[in-house]
Every structure is written in structure tokens, then in C-alpha cells.
Amino acid sequence: MGSNNNTLVKLKNVGYHQNDKWLVKGVSLEVEKGKIVTLIGPNGSGKSTTAKIALGIYKKIEGEVEKYTNKVGYVPQKVSIDWTLPLRVNDFMVLTENLKDDAINEALSLTGVVHLKNKNLGNLSGGEFQRVLLARAISKKPELLVLDEPVQGVDFTGEIALYALIKKISDELNCGILLISHDLHTVMSATDHVVCLNGHVCCSGSPIDVAKNMEYKALFGEQASQILSVYEHRHDHVHSSEGDIKKN
Amino acid sequence: MFDDFFIRALIAGIGVALVTGPLGCFVVWRRLSYFGDTLSHSALLGVTIAYSFELNIAVSVFLVSSIIALFLIQLQKKTNLPGDALLGLLAHSSLAVGLVVIGFLAFIRFDIMGLLFGDILAVTVNDLIIIWLGGALILLVLKLIWKPLFASTVNYELAEAEGLNPDRAKAIFTILMAAIIAISIKMVGLLLITGMLIIPAAMARNISDNPQKMVLFSVIGGLLSVIIGLFSSLEFNTASGPSIITASLVLFILSLLKIKQSIQLKN
8 A cells, every 4th residue: 555646544553542442453544536445344343433543533543644635524423412502504514614605505405405504403303414414524625525424314215315425526526535334234336445344454355346236236226236335244353252353 | 981980880891791792602502611610719819919919900810710721621631530520629729729818918908799799899991901902802812713613612523623623722712711700800700700601691592593693692691781780780789790690690581481482382
């Protein structure tokens, strides 16, 4: 993995520990312009932690992070808005950058929630809120987009549409995307590189084209099979329930 | 015009309310009311130091409160005590030390009630200058750090990830808190400054659906509280601080009617 002009962020053997427990260790990965990197792994495997290391939210880390852009859009896994803070979708859209009304409308239309513009954030459903989060992240036309489970709580058709949108954004803006998937086995077809985490990098590779697989086409439907792919894990070790790692 | 003590108090109060309005919103949003209490209690120490060394009260309070605030941030990093215990520790110990020092300053005529609850008779033309210049400076700095401060109030990680440097904004905001306490101590008194920060903001929350509105209503609420409070202070010969805070409480109670209304609308 030699870095070149297209590299946006590069993690070199990074790790992070909290209260004497390693959340992730020895993770290396690179996000380039126009490329989509998907992180998968079970709960607590350090996906969000890895994203936060890449974003510079966690600073006391082991290893090195090289970041070549400041134009970052981030969809966190969880955002809770306190009642004490009255906040409409419109106010949330301009949180980190001043945008013209047109840009706000455009981004909200892309994720299909422009009708919610003047609604209070606290009154949105989970799926609607995810769409607003995604709209906010793309509205500033970032070079690096970090999406932590961007389609959680979105219905299946919506999920397919949002993945299609993410692909479109990646093509149009030519931005690099670090995507965390909530699913262990299906990833976006457009993914260039999949990294499977479980405290460390378990395996990595590229996804298999689902569209070619009749079984999956039957399962997900014609449109979905063009958007989603399966990722076949090739692990050379197993994690026991005690947390030991055994080589196969 | 400035010869009249009441006019001076009114102008001072208006200046204070213009600044506590927006700052108070952040105090409510960031859950800093106990932090405000700690800083204002430590202000007593600042006042006694000012008397001992014949310094300007506002300057001395500002310095002492800033030092206590920075000390608190260090303590939070270095100890495992919960935040509220640390706040209580600093609030009461600095209040106690302040009162002990007053004991030693028996030779100076000291209006302790005025310090604790505000004294409109004490506002001088010099104080007016400090309040309006200091207040303008506070608002200017707040405007400059608004974006990162507000973004990190909504979500710290988002602000950090998208390059807004929320830690710096937080540190500057802490200094602004010390500054507002320094300039409003004579008006409201050190026991009631936090009330001046949070009650108009809480009232504003009840009648606002977006942050700009909340700031605006918080300022208006603060102004009304000052004007109503000062006139009743003059009329009934009560201390200025409690009168202002009582007025703001009445406004808060009125704003609850609006909440009740909107809940009924929803049902």
C-alpha cells in the first residue's frame, strides 16, 4: 500500500485502548479518491473506533494516521439531540458549514427528505433521521466521507436506494468513502475493498458480484442484486468466546 | 442623566442582560449551571482580593474565576472524582476561603449582602463602561466561536471530525463565563448570577423551535427581567438581584402556559 496523490487517509498499524482494554489493534487501511472501503465485523469489533481514529476524534493512539484532506463529511453511528436544544433539520444542515438554501434543498432531495426541512429533529423517525444525517454529510461536498452504518433503521427498499445514492455521490464527487456496514455478509457492490474487523483485521478483499449469482438475485430481487454484494470471509483463525485467537 | 443611580443601574442591567441571553442558552444546552455556580462562588474570593490589593473588582473576579475554571479542567483530567463532586468542592471551598478572608479584612467597610445579592446603589459610571465594553467584547468573541461551539454542543465528534476544533471553543467559552460573572456581579450578586444565565434561557426554550429564536427570546426575557426587577426593587426597596431573578421566574412560569398549549394541540 504505497501512498500516492489519490490517498485521502491512511492508517498505519493503528490501535486504540481505553481502560486497559484494546478496542482495536494493528489496523492498516487506506482510502483513496473515488474508492469505497467497507468495514464489516461483529458488534464491538472496533469498526466505529477505527473510523474515529481515521477521523482524528481519538488522538491518543498507537500507530500513525496520515490525512491528506480537511473536507470531511461524517455520519456518526449515534447522534442524540437533547430536548434542551431546539433544532430543526434546516439548522442541523448548516451545523459545520454555511450553505446556501439551494444546496440544502438539493442534498435533502437526494436523500428524499426535503419535506422534513422545517421539522424538529427530535420528531423524526429513525430512518428519516439517518437520511438527514446522510444529507448533511454530503451537502458540503466532502473529499472524504465516513459513514458509520448510514442505513440503520431504513427499510429495505430505502436501503437499496441509499446505497445507490452513495454510489452516485462517490462517482459524482469522486470522494473517498469509508463505509461501516451493519451486515456481516452483504456489502455494496460498488465497494472496492472490504476489511473485516474483530479487534484486528481478520481478513480483507473484494466483494463477489452478486448480480451474477442467480440464488442471490432470487433472494434480493433484480435491482437489489445490482447494488448489494456478498463478501465471503476467508479467515485463517477463529475467535473463542474467551477472546483467544486460534490459528486454523 | 448618568447622575441618577437608578438610570445607571438600568443601563448596567440592560448591558448585562444582552450578554447573559446568548451565554445562558449555551449554559442550558451544555448543562453547565453547576459550573456557573462554581465560578460565581469563586468570585467572592476575587472580590476580597480586589479589596485587599485595591484592584478593580471586575478585573480581579475575572482573573480568579478564570484560574478556578482552568484548575477545574485540570482536576477533571487528573482525578477520577465525578464532575459534580469536583464542582461542589471548588464552589464551596472558594466561597469559604473568600468569607474567611473577609473576616481578616474587618477594617474595610464591607457590604456582604450587596456582594451576594447585588446592589443597584453601587453601580458607578466606571462600572457602566466595564459592563458595556466587556459585554461587547464577550459577544464579539462568542460570535467568532459560535460555529464550533454550537456544533460541538450538538455533537462533539461531528465537530471534531469535520475540523472545527471544539476543544479550543470550549476553553474560550469557559473564559467567557468567567468574564460575564465578573461584569454582572455588582448587578445581580454572586449567589444569583447563574439564575440570570439559566432562567431566561429556560423560559426561551419553552417558546422556541430553533436555536436563533431561543437566543433572541432569552435576550428579551433577560431585558424584561432586569427592567421589571429594577423598578420593583426601587418601588419595594428590595435587593436588585433577587428582584430581577423573581421577575425572570414569573416570565418562566408564563412560558409554561405556552408549552401546555402546544401539548394540547398535539393531542
